[in-house]
Amino acid sequence: MPNKPSIEGRTKGVEALYEKPGHLVRRANQISMAIFAKECSELDLTSVQYAALTAICDCDGIDATRLSGLIALDRATIGGVMDRLETKGWVHRKPSQSDRRIKALHISASGKALLEAAGPKVDEVQKRLLAPLSPDEQQTFLQLLTKLVLLGNENSRAPQKELDAQPLKEDAA
Template sequence: MEECGRFDVTPVQYAALAAIGHQPDIDATRLSQLIALDRSTTGSVLERLEAKSLVLRSPSPEDRRIKLLRLSDSGRTLLRNVDAAVERAQQRIVAPLRPQERKTFIRLLTQLVESNNALSRAPAGFY
């Protein structure tokens, strides 16, 4: 959380930025499913990201009522910077473990995620 806070984005905003970054031209309905938020909350998150000039909305060519989402240039830059900070935090967390222990830890976490994926509101592997 502190990694996101340094960049003036919340973890939820980071999740939205990451999903939009991985799926340019996603619509808000699909985004809300991917990050497990209701549409109203997703709308509020998008309004804040748009106010910060991090996300752009444009009408869908097929249905002008649907708005497609993309990262702005500053949104892409911010996402790269936050991703790097998150990676450093993850490395810090596993630093006390020996290399083989890290592999075991990651394997076990993956197993837990995959085993419980069907129960999640936002299944893993969404992008």
């Protein structure tokens, strides 16, 4: 992607930007989100919403704080995401009996149906995102990216956390 000779000297600083990992990661995320949006627009579903729904489906009755750790979504952001999922009827919140601070999260039938419909499309997103790389390169890339994310986990405000206990039976299903 060379610029024309006439501006070569002047764009040096910008081209330094193109090599910076931070910039490249931002671009990759931009591309990933764009592909997701195209693929799932008719479902009215974002990638964050898909992640949240997947987690709630798996961990029925989970609370927002633990969900936040599971999918590495900022705690303060989750409220709005849940509002939208609830508006679309895919999730409902039920106050916990044992801890009145908690609102247990449950997926609805339509939420499950949506998850199933989205599954193949989400897989297609991953395929298209990695398409520029050969199968070998894809494997290497994923391995390195996983390492980077795992070991860099604590640097983000919303580090991924494993579930240290299952939700109370009372809040499940």
